[in-house]
Amino acid sequence: MISAAEVRALARLVDELDYYQLLELERGAAASAVKQAYYGASRKLHPDANRHLTGADAEALGRIAKRISEAYQVLRDQRRRQAYDAQLASGQTRIALAEAETRADKQALDDYLGKTPNGRRFFGLARADLDKGDLASAARNMKMALTFEPGNDGFKKFAEQIRVALRNAPPGQVGPPPIGR
DSSP states (O other), X not given: OOOHHHHHHHHHHTTTSOHHHHTTOOTTOOHHHHXXXXXXXXXXXXXXXXXXXXXXXHHHHHHHHHHHHHHHHHHTSHHHHHHHHHHHHTTOOOOOHHHHHHHHHHHHHHHHHOSXXXXXXXXXXXXXXXXXXXXXXXXXXXXXXXXXXXTOHHHHHHHHHHHHHHHHSOTTSOOSSOOOO
């Protein structure tokens, strides 16, 4: 249980706290720590656990509980968390779930298709080569794509799939059927 005075004090601060501060977590906390912190905060600050509060104090506690839930929804999902961390660097402490999801989807698409025009172009060429069964050309184009985007994990994964297919191709043959996307 929490006292009415503690609720009022927390209600004044809750909008200034980022999600990590709200759940009392370090920035690099593991998913299990996020879950544990959320359940601990929920037990302590949930309106049902504090039925002794009434009126404005009960409303304030409800707002705090929603904010805790919001923090958990963002920090438990790795993609949302990355989007939130990027936003946090700019000084904003809150992010709407839909916005976090949109940013995470854009990041995933950029990782798959590429962020730079040349990275996207060579990735597209590699996929076309792969569809034709030309593994050697696909490997060369992926190498070029990675030249423009060396940190792109999606490109690295796709290039590795091509290398494996090349290693496993029978001698004298172009290679197996196209690798799934």
